[in-house]
Amino acid sequence: MAADILLAIVLLAVDAVASLIASYKGMDAAGYAFFDTGADHSTVSMTRPAVYVAVVGVLVLAVALLAYKSQAFVTMCAQTLAGLALVLISGIAQANQYHEDHPPTPESGYSGPQSQCRSGGDNSECHGS
Incomplete structure (x- = not known):
């Protein structure tokens, strides 16, 4: 039992380091400039880092199967x-990136009163007023 607990703690530390490395490598591959303070990071897509973290999550779930x-x-x-948390975080990141890449179409704005005026004159010429 003690060996099982120790193994769980060691593997959780390995999982944390692996997910940090995957995040770093994914952000680097996506073009994120870590040490450039003037860089514009608004165009960097988080899709690749999320996929890297999801792969680590699937590997962690495979280790859980071996432990079982x-x-x-x-x-x-x-x-x-840990594996489910990594996959869930990756899924949330993917959903946020999708909504950022595909903003909702703007609705038509207010077009004024809906009643029609016949000649643009006073209120007596407009229907509904």
Whole structure:
């Protein structure tokens, strides 16, 4: 039991480091300039870093499956929670990026009163007034 708990703690630390490295590599591949203070980061897409983190999450879930087969239940639970968290975070990042890339179409603005005037004269010439 103690070995199972120790393995769970070590693997969670490895998962954290792997997800940080995946985020860094994904942002670097997406063109994010880390040390350029004047760079415009508004055009950098977070799709690639999210995919990298999702891959790490799937690998963590695969380790959870191996832990289940080895009957290391504490490790399995910890790895399952960590893997699901990484996949969920990646999915949320993908959804946010999609909504940022595809903003809703603007609705038509206010076009004034809906009653029609016959000749543009006073109120007696307009319907509904």
